[in-house]
Amino acid sequence: MKIYAHRGCSGTYPENTIAAFQAAAELPITGVEIDVHLTRDGEIVVIHDEKVNRTTNSKGYVKDMTLKELKELDCGSWRSEEWSDEKIPTLDEIFDIFEETNHRLNIELKTDVFPYDGLADKVVDLAAKRGFTDRVLISSFNHEDVQSLVQGKQVESAILTFEVLVDVYDYARVIGTKRIHISLPSAFRRMTTDALRKGAIVYVYTVNDVNYAEELHKIGVHGIFTDHPEKMLAHFELKES
Ligand code: G3P
Ligand code: MG
Numbered sequence: 001m002k003i004y005a006h007r008g009c010s011g012t013y014p015e016n017t018i019a020a021f022q023a024a025a026e027l028p029i030t031g032v033e034i035d036v037h038l039t040r041d042g043e044i045v046v047i048h049d050e051k052v053n054r055t056t057n058s059k060g061y062v063k064d065m066t067l068k069e070l071k072e073l074d075c076g077s078w079r080s081e082e083w084s085d086e087k088i089p090t091l092d093e094i095f096d097i098f099e100e101t102n103h104r105l106n107i108e109l110k111t112d113v114f115p116y117d118g119l120a121d122k123v124v125d126l127a128a129k130r131g132f133t134d135r136v137l138i139s140s141f142n143h144e145d146v147q148s149l150v151q152g153k154q155v156e157s158a159i160l161t162f163e164v165l166v167d168v169y170d171y172a173r174v175i176g177t178k179r180i181h182i183s184l185p186s187a188f189r190r191m192t193t194d195a196l197r198k199g200a201i202v203y204v205y206t207v208n209d210v211n212y213a214e215e216l217h218k219i220g221v222h223g224i225f226t227d228h229p230e231k232m233l234a235h236f237e238l239k240e241s
Contacts, residue, residue, distance in 0.1 A: 001213070002030035002223030003232050004106055006206050007048060011227035014079040015055065016046045017086040021097050029229045031104030031135075033205075036091055036123065038116040043067040044091040044123060047075070050113050054078070056088070063114055091123065095130040104135050106225075108160065112141035120145050124154050139181050150176035158203070162186070169195040181205060181225075187216060196220045210235040 005027070008020025016035055024032045035048045040063060053059045056073040067090065076083025091107070098105060107123055109116070120138070127136045139158040140146050149157040158179030159172055164186045172180050172195075179201045182192055187204040196202055196219065205225035207213050213224055213232055226232050 001217045001221070001236060002203070003229050003236070004030055004104075004203070004223060004225045005032045005229040006225040006227050007035060008032055009227070009229060011208065012230075014076045014083045014086055015227075016048055016089070017075060017083065018089050018093065018097070019076070019083060019086055021089075021094055024229060025097050025101050025103065027229055027233060029103070029233060030223065031106060031137075032098075033106045033108060033225050034091070034094055035108045035110050036119065037062045037110050037114075038119045038122070039067045039070060040064055041066045042118070042122070044119065044126065045070060046089045046091060046094055048110070050110070052088075061114075063116070091126060092130070095126070095132055098132075098135075099130075102135075104137060105132060106137045106139060106158075109138060109140040109142060109145055111145050115142070120149055124149070124152065127155065137179070139179075143175055146177060147175045158201075160205075164189045164191055166191065167194070169198040169200045172200065179203070184212065187221065192221065193219055207232075 005024035007015035009023040010020055013020035013023055034046055036044050039045055051061055055078055056075045058073050070088045074084050075088050076086030109119055127133050137156045138149055139160050141160045143159050146157045146159050157177055158181050160181045162183045168191050181203045202221050203223035204216055204221050207224040207226050208228050
């Protein structure tokens with residue numbers, strides 16, 4: 001079972017920060033999941049929401065701010081004063097952290113609310129420039145973007161789905177991928193076993209309970225995204241020993 005640190009080690013550190021990804025880089029897990037948006041001046045930044053309100057000391061849309069403006073914000077204090085020096089990272093800064101490791105990077109394009117024209121191409125180009133193409137898996141709830149990525153044939157891509165869907169594997173094949181990232185509530189429905197039986201590569205988000213992880217492992221799910229990768233590692237290592 002492949003373990004991905006969801007937004008970095010976001011159970012312990014503020015999500016999508018340098019601290020959260022540095023902690024993940026120390027762990028023998030498969031990889032990390034990273035949410036990306038585009039700034040007003042066209043830079044790729046790592047943050048989950050369209051607005052900075054929840055995870056910083058400011059308000060407003062990422063798309064309306066420049067990188068310089070975003071870099072002035074504190075994206076750690078909302079979790080604890082201990083992290084008050086954390087700044088919203090660029091994707092380039094996250095590549096720095098994983099330069100010397102062999103972790104895989106699942107980059108989630110947050111293009112389902114705002115389309116961020118050009119974001120997918122910018123991510124593909126930056127991954128290539130930094131030598132990460134073989135380690136990158138791009139996913140999105142925006143399946144038009146996933147289809148364009150598949151047609152570009154440069155990186156592996158996955159569809160993200162929250163809903164329970166009938167024949168999701170056949171749908172994914174129309175888009176051109178076998179990779180399906182399914183939400184935990186939907187993962188125990190027939191769609192998952194059907195997709196696995198047909199040959200899909202299924203990852204499930206966000207799995208923070210080891211009992212659920214164990215159940216998913218038993219039905220043949222290939223990977224999970226978790227806020228607590230240390231806990232999942234301990235559980236699966238214990239089983240193997
Ligand atoms: O990529 C898996 C998961 O991160 C998708 O949902 O809202 O946590 O970005 P969300
Ligand atoms: Mg995400």
